[in-house]
Amino acid sequence: MSASSPNNGLCAICSDKATGKHYGASSCDGCKGFFRRSVRKNHVYQCRFVRSCHVDKDKRNQCRYCRLKKCFRAGMKKEAVQNERDRISVRRTPYDDQQRNSALSVATLYNADAATKSMLTQITTSDITRKALANVGDICESMKQQVMKMIDWAKLIPPFNEMDTDDKVSLLRSHACEHLLLSLARRSCMYNETLLLSNDTVITRTSLDNEQNKITCRIMDELIQPMRDIQMDESEFACLLAIILFDPSSRNLTISHRIRSLRWQVQVNLEDYINDRQYDSRGRFGEMLLLLQNLQTIAFQVIEQINAYRLYAGLKLDTLLLEMILQGSHFFIICVFSS
Template identity: 30%
Template sequence: MGGSQPALPKPEVHPGGSPSQPGEVKGRSPILAPFLRARGLPDPPPGLFWGARGTLWAGSPRLRPAPPLPRGYKRAARGRNFLNFKGLFNSPHLLPPPALEPSPGWVLGDTGPPSPPPPPRVHKPCFVCSDRSSGYHYGVSSCEGCKGFFRRSIQKNMVYTCHRERNCQIDKVTRNRCQFCRLQKCFQVGMSKEAVRNDRKRKKEVKEDLGGDELSPELAELVRRVSRAHQETFPSLGQLGKYTTNSSADHRVQLDLGLWDKFSELATKCIIKIVEFAKRLPGFTGLSMADQITLLKAACLDILMLRICTRYTPEQDTMTFSDGLTLTRTQMHNAGFGPLTDLVFAFAGQLLPLQLDDTETGLLSAICLICGDRMELEQPRRVERLQEPLLEALRVYARRRRPRQPQRFPQMLLKITDLRGISTKGAERAITLRTEIPGPMPPLIREMLENPEIFTEVGGDATPPPPEPPAAQDSPPGPPKSP
């Protein structure tokens, strides 16, 4: 190894191609390499890259042809993936990555000068005493003091007396001197008795409705852990530094390869974060490894779609990814979504009225993932028992957060059905996309799409995509695929 690169052991290539160590050198996978560079580890030498299970492979994991390899070495590569879900689960190096930054040269368009600061808020005066109003209360603009005075007077049927001529001046300074004249002025400016009575009745009804909806200590802890798992693997829109690109922003094309490369890179990182989210869910890692992988492969596309749709900005009709990249509807189409684009944006628009917070999104993602009706589960009943407290936690949390909207919880569950339909369309889109891109699908995306369940959710007659033929120049050798 020449240049300034650190000396590394020379790979041993065994004649006949030993499947376990074809030129093995301790290292990390190409997807985890950025995380390790942030911790001071070097980049691999030119012409090499880090493979799974700590192996150093010749060539590029995606586009650059590999140099000639011995015959046995090529044979060992056939039919083997270099990164898979099982490898992610077993990896002790699956750590939270540093803040993602856009690649140099990626920002092709400037976002323009910063927007001017918003104008100062103008507060209306209280119609009763001319103090600063806090909003409309009982039909008129009023301050907190006059609102509370009027409410107490009506609820307690208070009778006041004026010691002067019943025409006292009521303002910010004198409002407490004569309660009789203050109440009369409340009526004069339009405050409504009925509004107070109706408000009291509504609060009583809400209190009665919530009588049995208390979060037990166990459910409260579950909500806390799921919410934290979601927040630590999926930054909110407000935490991201948005950036844009001018690439194919004006009109739709079949596929923009630059956008596709960026999207596939971000999608792979998102899959890794979803695996991390799953491993943090209470009870999930207690399932068998086979069931964990089955659930992840079945729900990964659902959660990907849910996450990106929660970052929809309707004013600009854009979606924002986890590194801050913000794409328009046209750019999403050109990045690979194609005919799926309008369906995804429509679903994002349907989520807006629900006003999901991070906790609700995390619980909904966990319910999508831990679902006992998935095909090929070894212990479906155990998965169902794990899902039941998640459903109850979402029901109670949503009810307490929006007590006057009891329909929100069933509406959220209906979104899971919508997500499965979109995932089926997404898998079908991936089949056509494979004929448009130069080279193979990224391995984690390909493995996710090999799940047969997403092809049988709706139609039931479709078949999963055939495995791509291995080629030494396109995909490197790696560990055996998980069963």
């Protein structure tokens, strides 16, 4: 049997179900994508063993060196990938004009996040138990700090920075609360049953009022736990923040088509990043996107809670928070941008 024979219907590399002949060999979409990324990015892999690892459907992500070798053995050709790229650039998909890859690469997003990440000194788990419990004032203060950081962060993303102020404001306001919550969850990932705010105060499952405790528990159970389960890394986290930011349905947006293609680009880069992981990554991308749904409903609950506090407990909210989180006027945010 020739390795690239398409008639057995199996991938010549990993024996998964083949979806056709790709780059010269009958293969599955996983191996097709792996080969394409490897060639396009000129990856050089190492084998940790003796260059004869077994490549099958379950183990195909374990050794990239041996998988790529098997792709070549099965008949895949580098040139076919390069030709495909030339053809696409002539045909132009709706997204092609946005294919300035590096502007939204995983590395760019990672750097933007790392540069503005809370510069809290590394705290050991024993220290966290001695931190002050946050009251409502601390929560508002910490949210304000995070909003300022979020603005600084977004400015480090080149395509965002090139937009008109109105579009920037529209994007940031649409999901500011989600951005804050996801950052809080990430910051708290290493602590047990404790949320660490950016102003160095903490929240436990029962340290606040009833309704707020429900929110705390949701953050722990529906955000932090799944993030821990998949061991989300910093690059993946940075991409998720960008996917949240580039929402084409944000209110008052004048460039929604462009935002859609920016988001698409981040998604594709994240997908590639995940697929290039050393170990099996199937399902991982989906898990991450599912987090966004929890995030959205929790954010909604937080906003309701803040509104209730303003109405019934006379909570005075900082202008910036009012405009960013509760969608008041946006005079103040414009001032922040032009300063």
